[in-house]
Amino acid sequence: MAHDTKKTPDDFDASGLVRISEAAQLAGVGRQTVEYYILLGMIDPIRPEGSRARYFDEALVRRIQLIQKLNRSGYTLQAIRQT
Numbered sequence: 001m002a003h004d005t006k007k008t009p010d011d012f013d014a015s016g017l018v019r020i021s022e023a024a025q026l027a028g029v030g031r032q033t034v035e036y037y038i039l040l041g042m043i044d045p046i047r048p049e050g051s052r053a054r055y056f057d058e059a060l061v062r063r064i065q066l067i068q069k070l071n072r073s074g075y076t077l078q079a080i081r082q083t
Helices: 020-027 031-040 058-072 077-081
Strands: none
Touching: 020 031, 020 058, 031 058, 058 077
8 A cells, every 4th residue: 555645734843834845745846846936036935043944834835836826827927926
């Protein structure tokens, strides 16, 4: 029997944060997509002071999902970024 590795909102840890790979899975996109949105300034991950690690809360995951939905609906990333 195969294990289902699909992430759910229950995968947020006690702090309510997940790392980039988990955020991508929760949002239903690839890690590169999340990296691209960060590069464009469309999302701003949480970075604890003194750390290079990037964390995402539920609101950021929902933002990634919204960007995807709008982009699939025909909006350009530039137009979405301006909102």
